[in-house]
Structures are given as C-alpha cells and as structure tokens.
Amino acid sequence: MNTAIAVTDLGKRFGAKWALQDCTFALPEGRVCGLVGANGAGKTTLLRLLCGLSRPSTGRVEVAGQAPHDSAQFLSEIGYLAQDIPLYRRWSVADHLRMGAHLNRRWDDRAAHDRLRALRIPLDQRVGTLSGGQRAQVALAMALAKRPRVLMLDEPVAALDPLARRNFLSTLADAVADGDLTVMLSSHLVTDLERVCDHLVVLADSRTVLADGLDEVLASHRLLTGARRDTTGVERDHTVLRIERTHRQVSMWVRLNGALHDPHWEVTELSLEEIMLAYLGLGADHGVEPVVDGVPA
C-alpha cells in the first residue's frame, strides 16, 4: 500500500511558541483520516503544512510523494478547504467553477456541475447569498473537481447545522468511494468522524499522541476497573491514559500493548468518544509515550 502522507518529526514554531512539535505519522493511500485535537492543538497548522501554505520549522513532510512546495505539479495533487470556507462572495457559483476550470489542468467540470445540480444549488446565484451548508458544498465541489490525490479539510462542518453536516459528509463519502482519494479531515465531532473516517490522528498539546486505523484504535483501548490495588504492573506493560482512584476502586483508561494477564480487572470496551476524551485530557506533562501506528515511539 502506498503512503499518501508521511510526516516525520514535524515541528512548526511561530516566534517562541511551538504550534506543532514532534509530529510523526504515516497515512496510507485511500484512507479517510480524522484529525482530532482540542482548540489550539495544532490541527490547522498541520493541515497548512501539508498543503504547502506554510513551511515547517523542523522535520519532513511528504504528500502524494512530494515535499509540499509552490509548483503546479504539487498543487494539482492536493485539495484544500480552509476553515472559514473562503469564496468570492460576489461571484456566482458558476463563476467559481469557471475559475477552477481556468486555474487547474485536471478539472472535472462535469462532475462539479452534476454534484451541485443534484444538491439543487443554483449555479447563477451569488455565493454570498447561499446558506453556509451550500457554500461548504460549493467549496467541496471545487476541491473535488481538481481531482486531487490528497484532500485536506479544515473543520469543514463545524459551522453547519446537523442536516447540512450530514449532506456534506455523504458527498465526501461518495467521492471517496469513487476513487483512491485520500482525505484528511479535522473535526472535534466524534460522531462525524465515526461516520466517515477509517483512520485517526490525535493531537494533544501540539504533539501527535495517537495515529492508527479506527478499528485498531477501538480494539486496543479498554477501561479497566477493579478493587483498589497496585497498578504498576499495568502501567509497565500498557499505556495508561487516565487513572481515577476512589477509596475502594481504581478505573484506568488503557491502551493495551498486548494481552492483559491479570484476570482481576473488569475489562470494558470504550466508545470512540471516550477514547478521544481520554487522549484530549492529556496535558503537557502526561508522561504517556505517543502511540503511532501501534508502536510506542
């Protein structure tokens, strides 16, 4: 399987502050990857680095086999949808599609028209008068008509109502099903991620703390509960994300790095949301080694 995105020790500093640090992961081609993190965790910074809008301070990035740079050859391989969905508000939808046709070598005008017509978005209407959901669809149609190999979406559904959000994600899912498009999508809505993603990258405090397939993530995280006792054995063999102790009982949110030998623990499956919350709760001094593709780094 080819790698669509490979990131090694990536770091980005703005002045004295690191917006992203020690970021390492690889995303296989054809995956839809959810990028998760609290506000300010570095999601936007990472996406901008991936499409070459920003340059890394340290480390390496490779997207579709190239280091991001200002060339037509690279730019035609990527699609990017910025967080605030910038469009020319006074232009009609058709103007935007024409712009895309003029500025891109590969441009699937037919697909863009069909997609927007199916959504009943009037092509001759000014973009500024469309609803937020329709604008997001126009921007997505433009990004898809470029026929990119890697598509980066920065919180595309954050501002949309639930119905518009579902429509947007189903358009995206259809596009992914059509070909070998790789998508990286940042969001903090876990239900959306579960619907479309099959891979996850989690950023906490500007570092990658998890990067793995969705199924692997669900399979390897468990909640252990039991009577209060020594936990050093578990902490040595597995990655403990969070511990809660009461007088009688201990609860541990754990990533299992192998079989659990102690039969005294009661083992419960965790939902994706619970797993994400455990990771997002990790602070700067969490002491948890980042888990990248199942290998503690």
Add this chain to the structure above:
Amino acid sequence: MTWFMWRQHRVQVMIAAALVVAFAVPVWITGRHLADLLQACRTGTTCGGIFQGYQGFNTVVDLTVIVPLLIGVFWGATIIGRELESGTATLAWTQSVTRRRWLISKLGVLFGFTLLCAGAVTGLVTWWSNTHNAIVETRFAGLQFDIQAIAPIGYALFASALGLAAGVLWGRALPAMATTIGGFVAVRLIVELWARPHYLEPITRILSFAKSDGIPNGASAISTEVTRYGHVVSGPMPAPAQCISATSRPEMNECMHRLGYAIRATYQPAGRFWTFQWIEFGIFAGLAAVLTAVGVIAVLRREG
C-alpha cells in the same frame, strides 16, 4: 489566469474607465476652445480674458493632484490586502497555479492599470494646460508641477506600490488604505518641500531696486530676501524714514536703491522644468520599486 483577473477586477476597471472618460470629454472640448483662443491671441490682439469662466474647471483640473492617491488607496491597498483579509488568497493559492504566477498577474493588473489611468489623466491635463502655460508660465511652481508632465505618473506608481506593500503587510484592506493615505501625503510633502528645491544648485541673483528687475518668467522661486549693502535684513522691515515722502512706486524704489537696499532672489530657472520632472519621477519610481519588492517578498514568504 487572464479570465480570473478580469472577473475579479472588471468592476473596478469599468468604474475607472468611466471616470477617465467623464473627465476626458470636458477637457477635450474646453481644451480645443482654449487652443483656438490662444491662436487668436497670438495672431491678433484679443488676449484678455481668455480664462474668463474657466475658474471652476481650472479647479477640477487642479484636483487631479489626488488621482495618484486614489489609485493607491482603491487599487494598491485592496488588490492583495482584501484577498488576504477574506481568505480568498488561500483559495487562489491552492489551485494548480503557483503563488508566483498569481502574484505576477496581480502586479501586471495593478501597474498596467496605474500606468494607463495616471498616464491618461496626466496626458489630458498636460495637453489642456498648454494654453495656460503659454499665457502664465507657472507650470514649474506649486501645484502645476504636480499635475503635469511625467511626475504624476511617478506619484501614481509610488502610491500603488505603497498600497500593495501595506496591504500585504497588514493583511487587511482598511488599515492598508489608511497607511497609504498617510504615507503618500507624508512622502510627497517631504520631497516637495525639502528635496525638490535642491535637485540642482539654485541660481541666486541680486535684484536691484533701480531697474525693474524680477525673477525670470516661469522660474520656481525658492526665496527672496531684502539686503542692505549685501547683508540680509531680517524680520519685518518698516519703510526707511528717508523714503516715506516718496509719492510713487518708482520714486520709492529709487530711494531704496540709494540707501543700499536690494533683493536677493534664489530660484530654479524655467529651463530646468523637464530635468526636475525626470528627477522627481525617478525618485518616486525608485521608491515604488523598493516597496514592490517588499510586497513581493512578503507575499512569497507569507505563511498562508
């Protein structure tokens, strides 16, 4: 890219073209009329009152002094500043054309438009002022220097480049417009008041009271001082007691001359008009080049 640029800027281009035409028509009509009157004046006798009724239009022509500033504020400051502000620059930069090519197109649009607009307005004003220049030679002095010939084109290039750089550095249109206004007015005043009189060593002459002597026609006066036996008389000078009895201007002048008074005048002669125009153009075109380079580097280095 051509279609993209046209789609993006066609409204501004059409508004500007309409304004230039609206200015050109009355300039053409009145300019031809004035040229006929000048011809009549040269061949015949009727030279008086040529500009009768033209005071209003003269003011309109004088107002073209703000054209470079308008170009800088409404074009230079917005052409990239507004795109950065609305985030649409990111949209353009993630299509399959390089940021470099996008920037070159933007600069082509901006400076092409600047040259066309400023060139058209200045050309019209210069042509229209031909009669004025022939009758009263004042194009080297004051406002006329700023609206005729080649210098206004330099101002316009400077204003555009200043707006461009401010727009890129602020990343927002409104503060960039304000910066353009402030910067343009400041630099224009500094150059006009402190630099321009000294482009070339000015000529200093002693004007005697005895002869009807004055600064030659068409010169740009820098200073006139009253002297007595070669020493400058400073401060307000009351008429000397010996001369108070003078009953006419010539008598007064004669009296002043006898007492050793004279006038020392410093000026730039009329023949240097074009040299000064080119120097002024060169200064502003040079500043424009520096500011454009700043803007270009800032765009290419910009982190989104």
